[in-house]
Amino acid sequence: xxxxxxxxxxxxxxxxxxxxxxxxxxxxxxxxxxxxxxxxxxxxxxxxxxxxxxxxxxxxxxxxxxxxxxxxxxxxxxxxxxxxxxxxxxxxxxxxxxxxxxxxxxxxxxxxxxxxxxxxxxxxxxxxxxxxxxxxxxxxxxxxxxxxxxxxxxxxxxxxxxxxxxxxxxxxxxxxxxxxxxxxxxxxxx
Ligand SMILES: [Zn+2]
Numbered sequence: 547x548x549x550x551x552x553x554x555x556x557x558x559x560x561x562x563x564x565x566x567x568x569x570x571x572x573x574x575x576x577x578x579x580x581x582x583x584x585x586x587x588x589x590x591x592x593x594x595x596x597x598x599x600x601x602x603x604x605x606x607x608x609x610x611x612x613x614x615x616x617x618x619x620x621x622x623x624x625x626x627x628x629x630x631x632x633x634x635x636x637x638x639x640x641x642x643x644x645x646x647x648x649x650x651x652x653x654x655x656x657x658x659x660x661x662x663x664x665x666x667x668x669x670x671x672x673x674x675x676x677x678x679x680x681x682x683x684x685x686x687x688x689x690x691x692x693x694x695x696x697x698x699x700x701x702x703x704x705x706x707x708x709x710x711x712x713x714x715x716x717x718x719x720x721x722x723x724x725x726x727x728x729x730x731x732x733x734x735x736x
Pocket of ligand 1: 567568569570571598599600601602603
């Protein structure tokens with residue numbers, strides 16, 4: 547499984563700062579996953595691997611700049627989703643972002659499949675940060691809804707002073723909030 551660290555370079559270096567396993571157990575060092583080059587991220591990423599002392603599942607600790615199983619950064623993929631949410635077709639997006647139409651279609655398909663669960667997770671966090679806020683989704687398509695809620699969560703986090711800046715952080719926040727699984731090949735289950 548993947549665990550996304552909001553503050554990767556600081557947290558990954560010090561296992562005392564690692565979050566617990568989703569089961570509640572403690573994570574211990576378990577070597578490193580293979581280094582990876584991610585388009586849109588400057589550094590080569592070598593994620594630490596961790597093992598839970600309770601359920602014994604191994605996890606890969608990822609920065610929120612990436613998404614699970616995707617070779618492009620959360621920010622790049624997020625921009626593509628925003629364009630799709632605004633009604634751009636796959637061909638137009640592919641041209642604008644120098645991507646293959648095939649890649650764009652694959653991302654959009656994965657985003658549509660993961661959208662209901664991902665959006666529900668993002669809405670939950672917005673509600674936790676701003677209990678009184680209205681949570682009606684204004685977007686009509688699943689991809690647009692994902693973009694809408696990534697933005698709304700980033701806004702809520704910025705207002706609560708947990709993170710600076712908003713727009714460029716929206717997709718990192720979304721990656722962290724969905725455990726990197728926003729475009730998971732096998733859609734998330736509720
Ligand atoms: Zn565990």
